[in-house]
Amino acid sequence: MKIGLDMMGGDLAPLEAVRGIQQFLARQHQATLFCIGDAAVVAPLLDEYGLASSVQLVHAPETIGYHEHPTKALKEKKQSSIAIGFHLLATGKIDAFISAGNTGAMLVGALFSIKAIPGIQRPTIATILPKLNGNTGLLLDVGLNADCKPEQLNQFAVLGSLYARHILGIDNPSVCLMNVGEEEGKGNLLAQASYPLLKQNTQIRFAGNVEGRDLFNDKADVIVCDGFTGNVILKMAESIYDIAQQRELAADPYFSRFHYENYGGTPVLGVAKPVVIGHGISNAKAFMNMIRVAEQMIATDLCGKMAESFAGNS
């Protein structure tokens, strides 16, 4: 399998990307890495870390900055690492693409170069939830779709369930609806209308509503919500780590799991090929984890399984 990595994306790139690659290659792996970036900068670093012969360098003379308008930048900078990455992915030269660069450009690229799997109304982005019992849960949508329709939440439930099963290794994951009470009928109009759809959905194991207090317990493996609520939760969860750090408790084994470097990036789910978006301040460990997530997504043919699930809907 071939994984493309944007070497120019992220505050700490390309150095931490190179170091992440080194960490990834030092462990057992199945992937060939395509390092997409400015050869003048990246090649010497790969040399320095003894990786030049272990990876494929793809020269990308341009870079999309953090504050550039995503659609405009992708259109105008065809030689940027993100544009080239999506071109390689769309044409089958690589099997997954990863970047910690401009998030908007990554989403535009995923949605318009790679496109949604037929039958999926809107792709989604997910985040990992560290559970107190040591397990890992999944929350989606975390910001791609600020306003959602019930049928979208119902589709997120299937996508999240497949991700939990194949990438997080959870057999028959429970799926819950984020809500403001436990009983059916509770919630805003979206939650009220989504509950019956989830209940009838035979592709998931629906386990009812959860509340804000249940994010880190073992009630749900997968939690679905609109992207507004999910983004607030995601950023609040990230701030828990900051709080722990400020209280000098960040070394606590549980709180440390809230650190972005352990997430392995945010997968875009529902598009036809694996795309992983990294945190802007991704370090070596974060890059390594993103590459590992992409590797698992390819190895399990997650996108193919998602396509099968929605084959009847298109």
Next chain:
Amino acid sequence: MKIGLDMMGGDLAPLEAVRGIQQFLARQHQATLFCIGDAAVVAPLLDEYGLASSVQLVHAPETIGYHEHPTKALKEKKQSSIAIGFHLLATGKIDAFISAGNTGAMLVGALFSIKAIPGIQRPTIATILPKLNGNTGLLLDVGLNADCKPEQLNQFAVLGSLYARHILGIDNPSVCLMNVGEEEGKGNLLAQASYPLLKQNTQIRFAGNVEGRDLFNDKADVIVCDGFTGNVILKMAESIYDIAQQRELAADPYFSRFHYENYGGTPVLGVAKPVVIGHGISNAKAFMNMIRVAEQMIATDLCGKMAESFAGNS
């Protein structure tokens, strides 16, 4: 001033209510307390704690349980402590009413016995946010209005601003909109439509959007959002304390501020008289804090100030 306290509401009532009264009366105070509950149970406890001559006991032979239907229970149990409390408040026999009992019944009582201040579309409930810098912020709505219209968020901003100024003692509090990005134009349809209203509102000091990561920093004194989002945040914040407890970090001075007992209950804002709703597991300290909040609401004539603010809207 006269404050009515439901002695029967809460898992730990009436014992912890009595102990909370004792703590309240031991400090400097201005209030006469009306203890509403079953005299057969409450009177001996007041005696035991030496409080019989310091408070007014109001006999209420009935109690509304946690799982009773709020409207039905209030209608059928006219001799319940909650029904009597609202009757005393509505008829001016007491100046504030507090209960840690059936939340739904307290909300129904507040909305229908006491009613909204003229000009206010929907009353709201708020929660305290412990800030890392030692200050206290306010978040509203936290669950009374799962779906909101932009004008409601704009009214919550004024109510929250007045509460922050008069009860939390924050001069000229900043008010922010909970959102998924910093720039104007970000967010779901509600946030997008609310932003210009807040920006034009001369009764508040609007300071733009905040994100989930800003709940505990000093960006905003008051944060407004719909009750669905606010309830998820509230319960997630409560779970931070549970996490700290499970990690044996609950003694940390910051995390301990997330403990419900320090909140002083949830004020219902936008109704004509002070109503405070307690957590179901309120202990003595929580009861004491609720009484103190009610005392401050009366002393500052908060409801009168809210009525003035909305006098032009009705």
